[in-house]
Amino acid sequence: MSDTRQIQQLIPDEVFGFLGSRREGLTPGEVEERVREVGRNTVEVRDRWKWPRTLARQFSNFFTILLFVSAAICFAADRIQPGESMNVLGWALAGVALLNALFSFIQEYRAERAMQALQQFLPQRVQVVRDGTVCVILAEDLVPGDVLVIAEGDRIPADARLVECEELVANNAPLTGEAKPVNLVADAVKSRLIDSRNIVFAGCAVLKGQGVGVVFATGIRTEFGKLAHLSQVIRRSPSSLERETAHMVRVLTIIAAAMGLAFFAYGVLSGRSLWVNLVFMMGIIVANVPEGLLPTFTLSLAMGSLRMARKNVLVKGLNAVEAMGAVHVICTDKTGTLTCNQLRITHLSPMDTRDTPGDSESQRKLLELALGASFVRRTEDGFSGDPLDVAVAHACRERKVDVAEVREDILKGFAFDVDKRRSGGIFSRQGRRIFAVKGAWEALRPLLSAVEGDNGRTVSADAEVLDAAEAHMRHLAAAGLRVIAVAWRKLDENDDVTNLTRERLEQGLTLSGFLGIEDPVRSEVPEAVDTCHAAGIDVLMITGDHPDTALAVARKSHIVSEGSDAARILTGDILDQLTEQELIAKLMGGVCIFARTTPEQKMKIVAALQSMDKLVAMTGDGVNDAPALKAADVGIAMGRSGTDVARASAQIILLDDNFASIVAGVAEGRTVFANIRKFTNYVLVSNGPEILPYLIYILLPVPLALTVIQILSIDLGTDIIPSMALGQEPPDPEDMHRPPRLREQGLLTPGLICHSYLFLGLLEALWSLSLFFLVLVQGGWHYGQDIGASDPLYRSATGIALATILLMQIGNLIGRRYVRRSGLDRGLLGNHLLLAGIVIQIIFSWALLYAPPLQTVLGTAAVSWRIYALAWLGIPLIFGLDYLRKRLMLSGKER
């Protein structure tokens, strides 16, 4: 014999024994022992090192380390040879590193607020029986075996098995997502623990009644605790941009450090002084590292997030801006996101069809019965109550049924029961007492004994008649309608209404007809879905609705084509039975509608899609959507209908709950990534003319064409505004006609490196060095001659090298606007920052040569106007040659 009963299957008296408790409650000693064994009743995963660890992680990336090492070298150099302002440089580098790290930390810290929102679902204090007396204790002190006293309005602090129950009704919305009241019982039930009606679950609210329960799970072991646990410990995998940035920084760092150390060693071996070698090594490192790039990334993403906010897409973490553009799949809810969430009865289908369609008596009767089984209140704005009941009231008013009169005649109501999937009410009509029920057809069919026929006749509900009614119902559902069946029966005048139970009433019912309810698809959704498909993004719909309704909405939304059949649908019960591999096979087979699903199943869908190497965006609004929102690559919460927990767990909040806004966000995300590529390309170009002078300096007996402070004036000065301007470039319409980029596709591709360093970078380097040596030679310098840093000739030569780079960056800037086109075809006036960037480059190139304060800081001096004019020639040179390359590439592709 084997007894496999669980707590829900015990009779109330057994519960105490099995949990080591009694009706008088636990003793203080027992409580202490249990606290020691299972811990406190808290859903917070305490990790005192979490924030210090997060902060430390910001300082452990390659880029930050490199900047700090560079700063340290500067400070060391300043100690060895004071007076060169190397300490100022050191502070500047350390400042950049510190700001970057702190900014990232603050972002992460602000994003972690899910816990606060979850805590609101649990009470602070609870009433328990301990040692024979009822006392109020901190909810945190509850242990398994505690006897919990439950009353109307309470929040449940832990999972407890009911042993006493008086008309107890709870709202399990935090767990199920269904804001429907559940009638609870204290008797043993046979269902699974999670579905049991004799269990009160932590986080849920008591709507009515009172009871006593014995706690059997506390803290993260409760069903709510598991949600909370997941919401806290699931770490979203780094976005593709984060990974690509890290990869880029690593590559650049390795190049910089390797070059720096190799040439430092060469310098030492060739007999140069330690100081010269140190400065040289630092110069190489500083020249290789695009110091301004990461702050510009941040600024670009911040600007992208502002643009998204204007499109009703509120971004909580900056990386989500770009991640939106990279998604391969969008998993969306139906109600409120694809549809308007405004239920409307668009079809009345009485079984009595004696009247002509339109304003018929049988339709009015059908509505009256439905209203009798509804719960609505009249308010200043119209009606309030369950959306379905409100839709019934509106339909009644449209057909001149007196809502107030019917409501006044209601003698007793039976609220919607989630398990039974129906609601009911007793009301009097024309002197007769009627019991009316409305609900899902599957729930009403077994209760029917008759069906209304033409001319007021009723026919017996045999299998044939019921099958015909079901076929009619399916026909309505296939048209995208949510179908509600309405049935009734006449009551005996002598029946005492107050004593009539639901079980007694719900038998021998007569089917009156069906209500066809529609939640219209938002007008902008079909086009938005088409845009997704054109952009290579799959759209999956996840809904709790009937498969036929789901398929109809998917067709109207263009998620599937008109001819698509049920093969594209998977229902929750089948999904439950599938292994992950089987689910992947289904998804690859074209399943894109998930009907009759629960929010918990979203996690399974996300995991399967991620196993297919897809980047997934997932929408959600309920508390139990939180884990899926965190597990998805981009979690999108609903701003209007979403709970605080969902909003806290998501990276993106949709202010209007509209699917079309998600697509607008995707387009913006793609634009942001394209722009990041543009300015990365732009910034890396200037690395070429920064590195080459150092290589020539160490290999040949010539002066250094560019000092460290001059390099930093480019990287952290003049390049910033133009980079930001590229980050502001408007979307390219072609962006949404290309498939999403592959996960493997990095930011720093070999093509981009070659183009930046070996083509444009080399061009800038050659032209600037040519002018540098031209000035030197014209001033009387000859090859191999030493020249001091304070020599006016050297200062003029280095000044023109710097000015030439700045001016050539203008040509580079315009060319970077498009991959294939020139960059001038869109005009320069459309992007104000671009114009500002060009003006800054021009002014700075002039000022560093002719303005004494800047000359002092940068160690430059004036050159003749003729030489300065030659520097300007660099603009058409770099722009023209780059355009020629674009044309050649295009014609090569066309061939």
Next chain:
Amino acid sequence: MGADMIILAYDGSLNGDWVSRYAMRFAAHTGSALSVLHVRDNDVGDAQLHVKLQRLERESQALGVECFTEVLPEEKSVYFTLLRQIPEGTENIVVCGTRVRSRQRRFLTGTISEKLLRTGHFPVLALRVVQPGLLGTPRDLLLPLAGHPRGFESVWPFFRLLLPEVDRLFLLRCLQVGPLRLPHLSMLRREAMRQAGERYLSGIADEIQHRRGGRSFHLDWRIAICDDWVREVLIHASRLKVRMLLLGATERPMGHRLLHGNTLERVLAGTPCDVGIYRSL
């Protein structure tokens, strides 16, 4: 291997009571006798112990299990006494509890259960019960597997104890890489690792299909590439809403334990469900 007897090392504590429910059901499922051993160490009073043992016998009888209780005088230590009493070999399975010692938040380290697990004289299953409401009948199981070359063979003696009531079984293979390496793992490498995990788990799944006979339950598996397998196991336990984690205890050298800490302790401390730690011969 068929268990001749389920031997419960019972300490008389509340946790011991909760663990005893498991032991009773194991015995009931396998048709074995239940031997309850208690070493008198003055932690529990005689009267209280007597009541508890009587209840244990009563509940066992109700399940149709033949139950023998024995209160042993302590020789040298509780562990030593138990060791002398428990016969060596694979015929019996020893069930014990992991419980927190006062003033320290460790569940296994330094306990008699840890010593029993390390002994290697008999198969041992140490249980931490955090959901007493399950009454020793977890129906949804998560089995994290570390790629043991013996495959499912080492788990089977313990899994069969739970087999009659399993509804859902999830296998989990965590492929751990360093935290610095994980973010930079290429998609190709990930795919290769995933496929290796897939091969291993599908082999285990075949073995389970073969061994489970006519018993049907939902069997699924997951592969996780992570930098912290403990965290991943706990996440999966919450995510899949399993009721029990069944983990193998492996002998790690001292150096490894010093470097990585005691990972089992982390599982035991942060678990959202009951945990069974097994060691077969």
